Amino acid sequence: MTVPAPMAGAVQDLPGLIERASTMLASAKTAAEVLEAREMAGLAYDVAKRAARLHNAKTAHDDLVAAAHRAQADALEIEAAAKRRLADEYDAAQARGEVKRNGGDRSSVEDHNTASTADLGLRRDQIHEARLIRDAEANDPGLVRRTLDDRLERGEEPTRAALRKMVTDAAERGLRPQRSAGRRNPLHVPPTPEQAAWQHVTGTFRAFAEWASPENLTLARQGLREACDARFYELDVRAIAEGSAAFTKITEWFDAQ
Numbered sequence: 001m002t003v004p005a006p007m008a009g010a011v012q013d014l015p016g017l018i019e020r021a022s023t024m025l026a027s028a029k030t031a032a033e034v035l036e037a038r039e040m041a042g043l044a045y046d047v048a049k050r051a052a053r054l055h056n057a058k059t060a061h062d063d064l065v066a067a068a069h070r071a072q073a074d075a076l077e078i079e080a081a082a083k084r085r086l087a088d089e090y091d092a093a094q095a096r097g098e099v100k101r102n103g104g105d106r107s108s109v110e111d112h113n114t115a116s117t118a119d120l121g122l123r124r125d126q127i128h129e130a131r132l133i134r135d136a137e138a139n140d141p142g143l144v145r146r147t148l149d150d151r152l153e154r155g156e157e158p159t160r161a162a163l164r165k166m167v168t169d170a171a172e173r174g175l176r177p178q179r180s181a182g183r184r185n186p187l188h189v190p191p192t193p194e195q196a197a198w199q200h201v202t203g204t205f206r207a208f209a210e211w212a213s214p215e216n217l218t219l220a221r222q223g224l225r226e227a228c229d230a231r232f233y234e235l236d237v238r239a240i241a242e243g244s245a246a247f248t249k250i251t252e253w254f255d256a257q
Contacts, residue, residue, distance in 0.1 A: 014051065014071050017044035021078045028082075031089040035121070038082035045075035045160070052157060053235050066152075073148040073158040080133050080144045080163065087130035090122075129164065136167035143170055201250060 021044055025037035052068035093099040136143055147166045148158045
C-alpha cells in the first residue's frame with residue numbers, strides 16, 4: 001500500500017505538530033487560544049493514530065508502530081491539559097456572568113446577550129468531559145500521563161476512549177465516599193480471561209445490532225458514498241473487511257457446536 005502524499009507529509013511533520021501544540025498551550029492567555037491549542041493537539045493525535053494504523057497495515061517494524069503510539073500519547077497529554085484549562089476558563093466565565101450557567105437554554109430568564117455554549121463553538125458534552133479530566137487530575141495528580149504510559153508499556157494503543165474511561169472512573173471515585181472492604185460482595189467472582197474475551201465479543205455484537213437500524217444503515221451507506229474520495233478511505237475499507245472476516249469466523253463457531 002502506498003502512503004498518500006498528504007499523509008506522508010503529515011506523518012513527517014508529526015513532531016512539529018506536537019511541539020506547536022505544546023507551545024501554543026503554554027503561551028495561551030485566552031480561552032480562544034486554549035481552544036486553538038486543543039485543536040492542534042487533536043490534529044497531532046489524529047495524524048499519529050492514522051500513522052499507527054498505516055504501519056500496522058503494512059506490517060511495519062514494531063519500532064515504527066511504537067513511535068506512532070508514543071506520539072499519540074504525547075498529543076493526548078497536551079489535549080487533556082488544554083481541556084483542563086478550558087474547564088477552568090469556562091467556569092470562570094460563568095462566574096463572571098459572561099456565559100450562561102445552563103449552557104444555553106434560551107427558555108430561562110437570562111440576559112440574551114450572555115453567550116451560550118454553542119456561541120463559543122462548544123458542546124455541553126465537551127465541557128462535561130473537560131471538567132471530568134480536570135477533576136480527575138485534581139483527585140489523582142499525574143493520572144493522565146500514568147494512564148498513557150501504562151498503555152505504552154503494555155504495547156497497547158493510547159486512545160481517547162481509554163483515557164476517557166480512566167479519567168471518568170477517577171473523577172467518580174473522587175465524588176463518592178470510599179467503600180469499606182466489608183461492604184464488597186463476597187460472592188463476586190471476576191471473569192476469567194476467556195470469559196472476559198467472550199463478553200467483549202457479545203457486547204460488541206449486541207451494541208452494533210442495536211445501532212444497525214434500517215435508518216442508520218441508510219445513513220451509513222450514504223456516508224460511504226461521500227467517503228470514497230477521503231484521504232484514509234483505503235484504511236477504513238481494510239478495517240471493515242478485517243472486522244467482517246472476524247464476525248464470520250465467530251458465527252462459524254456456533255455451527256461447529
